[in-house]
Amino acid sequence: xxxxxxxxxxxxxxxxxxxxxxxxxxxxxxxxxxxxxxxxxxxxxxxxxxxxxxxxxxxxxxxxxxxxxxxxxxxxxxxxxxxxxxxxxxxxxxxxxxxxxxxxxxxxxxxxxxxxxxxxxxxxxxxxxxxxxxxxxxxxxxxxxxxxxxxxxxxxxxxxxxxxxxxxxxxxxxxxxxxxxxxxxxxxxxxxxxx
Amino acid sequence: xxxxxxxxxxxxxxxxxxxxxxxxxxxxxxxxxxxxxxxxxxxxxxxxxxxxxxxxxxxxxxxxxxxxxxxxxxxxxxxxxxxxxxxxxxxxxxxxxxxxxxxxxxxxxxxxxxxxx
Numbered sequence: 049x050x051x052x053x054x055x056x057x058x059x060x061x062x063x064x065x066x067x068x069x070x071x072x073x074x075x076x077x078x079x080x081x082x083x084x085x086x087x088x089x090x091x092x093x094x095x096x097x098x099x100x101x102x103x104x105x106x107x108x109x110x111x112x113x114x115x116x117x118x119x120x121x122x123x124x125x126x127x128x129x130x131x132x133x134x135x136x137x138x139x140x141x142x143x144x145x146x147x148x149x150x151x152x153x154x155x156x157x158x159x160x161x162x163x164x165x166x167x168x169x170x171x172x173x174x175x176x177x178x179x180x181x182x183x184x185x186x187x188x189x190x191x192x193x194x195x196x197x198x199x200x201x202x203x204x205x206x207x208x209x210x211x212x213x214x215x216x217x218x219x220x221x222x223x224x225x226x227x228x229x230x231x232x233x234x235x236x237x238x239x240x241x242x243x
Numbered sequence: 244x245x246x247x248x249x250x251x252x253x254x255x256x257x258x259x260x261x262x263x264x265x266x267x268x269x270x271x272x273x274x275x276x277x278x279x280x281x282x283x284x285x286x287x288x289x290x291x292x293x294x295x296x297x298x299x300x301x302x303x304x305x306x307x308x309x310x311x312x313x314x315x316x317x318x319x320x321x322x323x324x325x326x327x328x329x330x331x332x333x334x335x336x337x338x339x340x341x342x343x344x345x346x347x348x349x350x351x352x353x354x355x356x357x358x359x360x
Contacts (some may be wrong), residue, residue, distance in 0.1 A: 069244040069272075073252045080256050084263035085276050096275050103282045106252065109244065110293045115285075116321055122326055126276060127333050134271055134337040138344040147266045148353050154265035162258035176246065177296045177315075180304070194303035198312045207314045211318045217313070225327050227258035232331035236338035 069109055076102030089145050097128045114207050118205050249290035256283035268351040270343065275335045281329040285322040292318020 079098035086092040100123040107116035147154075180190050181199065191199070202209050214222050256279055263276030292315065299311035306312070344350050347357075 066244050069248065073248070077252065077255050077259070080279050082260040083279060084259055084267070084272070089269060089271055092272060093273060096278065099279060100282065103286060106249070106286055107289060110249070110289050111341070112289050112293070112319055112322070115289060115319055118323065118326060119282075119285075122330055123278070123282070129329060130333055130337050131271065131275060131278075134274075137341055138271070145267055145269045145272045148268045151266045154262050157265065158258040158262035161261060162254050165254035165257070166251060169254065170247050173245055174294065175296045175301065178292055178294070180296050189304050191300060195300065195305055195312070196306045197314065198307050202312050202315050206319065208318060209316050210294050210319050210323070212309070213313055213316060214323070218320055218324075221324060225324055226333050229327060231282045232335050236334045239335075239338040239342050 055078040065109065068105075072102050072109070076106070087145060090132070092145065093128065093131050093135055096131065097124055100124045100128065111203055112206070114210060246290055246294035247256060249294075250287060253283045253287035253290065256280075256286070268353050270336075270340045270350045270352050270355075273352060274340070277336075278329060278333065281325055285325055288318040288321045288325070290318075292316060292321075 077101050079095045079102060082095035083092045083099060086095060100119060104116040104119040104124070105114070107119060177199075181196055182190065260279030260283060261274045264273050264280065267273055267276065297311070297314040297317070299314050300306065303311065340350055343355055347354060349355075
């Protein structure tokens with residue numbers, strides 16, 4: 049039990065973590081709504097930064113600190129700046145962000161999808177890690193002590209584990225993604241080149 | 244704070260992004276909505292990886308092999324790939340928006356109809 053508590057922040061819900069979770073999620077969702085509904089595109093892009101930062105906060109709550117840092121560097125640092133530059137270069141801000149003919153069907157589809165996703169996530173029988181750390185469910189045995197120690201070890205320092213996943217288990221996808229990035233950069237350069 | 248809460252946030256964010264991507268005319272706002280959808284998927288992937296027991300540990304609950312226990316972080320690797328693809332997508336998207344603006348003086352996807360016969 050003492051071992052399992054190391055996994056603590058994230059699985060045990062303490063009141064502080066709960067408050068942090070709800071504050072971060074509500075502000076992320078409000079920022080997401082602002083991105084879509086804001087008239088001023090430039091301000092919408094600034095709210096996109098807030099939404100990305102909120103996502104980084106959620107990653108920290110999920111014990112994915114490495115991903116939180118990656119999120120801040122790539123999304124907040126690079127992608128938002130790229131989008132802001134796109135807005136500045138196209139001088140689009142005064143035209144606002146009108147919707148097209150599909151406004152109401154799109155709302156219906158999005159609400160339907162949200163309902164379906166929420167229904168599925170609240171009605172599925174998830175096989176939870178926490179239950180197995182604390183001695184199994186029904187006749188299924190829980191994890192052995194050595195395995196629990198191993199699990200805690202994985203979460204104590206995630207970066208080497210992610211590295212071996214990337215460079216051993218998923219090395220083919222890793223290489224393909226690097227080729228994809230190269231192709232995207234060359235394609236973007238070719239598209240915007242002055243002729 | 245439980246798995247369902249994180250899935251709820253992911254579902255809401257994804258739906259907001261979906262609505263924006265379908266209903267907005269400005270290509271930049273469509274791009275931003277797509278990014279919202281990417282991050283929602285990332286939240287869902289990491290939350291599932293955090294809370295759900297990997298199949299390898301169900302089959303062998305007393306294993307200590309690295310090969311099995313590192314599958315606990317598969318969702319993180321998926322999120323990294325999604326972030327990479329999202330970055331590539333935004334680079335290309337911004338390039339296309341700028342080319343469109345240069346040629347047609349507009350960023351509205353409804354006006355981008357050069358390929359209509």
